[in-house]
Ligand code: TRP
């Protein structure tokens with residue numbers, strides 16, 4: 010039997026020289042095993058969508074440019090729901106099949122290691138809202154007069170096929186065609202707004218800097234949009250649901266001031282524009298740091314705006330390698346809120362830290378920030394508040410000046426990249442010039458409330 014099998018293998022690879030193998034269906038994220046796909050690195054997504062809120066019907070064409078990390082006989086994309094009409098690889102029809110959220114593509118010719126290839130997927134259907142293990146909703150959210158796409162941690166597979174793991178970042182061009190009278194807003198800068206016939210308009214958005222798919226967004230609705238610039242000339246684009254316009258005007262007017270303060274604390278802003286999308290209250294259950302334009306369900310308070318803008322440095326530019334590293338997002342963005350208060354006549358970070366330590370809230374000590382118990386708790390308090398407490402302990406161990414340099418240098422040295430907890434602890438110890446186990450032990454990895462503050 011063995012001889013026959015190997016004989017067949019020899020026949021099947023005759024002529025090709027090297028035999029390609031399939032890319033893996035997931036990247037073994039400790040919290041989401043099948044998220045992302047192995048064997049290639051996506052570098053660019055061109056996504057063309059058409060959506061009519063009255064029909065709830067999305068039609069899409071995604072062209073994914075990727076580089077093969079090995080010789081590939083097949084590879085996967087993550088896609089949830091929707092009907093796939095056709096798949097081509099380098100403009101040649103490819104076979105494909107679907108199982109759960111995996112779309113497997115088998116091109117006629119193997120893709121050689123190191124080559125750049127494009128995959129075109131034509132699809133349509135009613136996109137789904139995904140309910141996560143923690144009960145929160147993501148994916149395609151249906152709003153009163155449009156839709157809102159949110160993707161943390163895994164919702165973007167509900168509206169386009171891709172390598173939906175935070176470790177594979179790419180540039181994006183997202184174009185959305187909607188009925189006249191509606192706006193369609195996405196990440197990056199608006200390249201064009203053109204009539205598309207049949208009473209429709211196409212909005213084309215461009216994101217040059219690398220973006221993780223979980224912070225990609227599309228917001229469709231009758232938003233009031235506004236473009237301005239900061240003193241430094243950075244474009245500011247806001248889209249606001251009319252019902253929230255009055256209540257959000259004052260806080261949104263402070264975006265340039267917040268950007269300036271953030272650059273002072275975190276270093277140069279990593280993207281080509283900033284802004285915000287304010288949907289109606291209830292459109293989503295949480296705010297999200299969608300790249301260049303964080304999304305808020307209702308007029309945000311100042312702290313939340315500061316938090317989501319801080320994520321542009323910590324999370325969007327320096328992106329976690331896996332979902333276990335979520336505290337590198339939320340601990341930093343929460344600490345940004347503490348610093349904002351400290352710099353604006355509010356509580357000092359020390360006072361915020363002390364109050365938390367005294368609070369005895371059992372939720373806060375439920376698990377160590379670097380080791381969430383399971384996927385259902387990655388957005389829980391320990392990741393946010395206790396994550397920020399870790400940073401405060403690092404500050405205490407290093408002293409203010411070196412710590413504030415660390416905040417900037419960490420962002421600069423990992424700009425547009427990915428990092429994990431080990432990267433951070435090694436980086437901080439190098440900056441501190443000493444071992445920081447006394448911080449990591451109880452605060453980052455330890456179970457329960459540390460014995461002393
Ligand atoms: N990461 C978001 C933020 O901090 C919040 C968030 C996203 C969230 N998804 C969630 C909070 C699910 C609770 C549950 O800005």
Ligand code: ZN
Nearest residue numbers: 320338339342
């Ligand atoms: Zn956050």
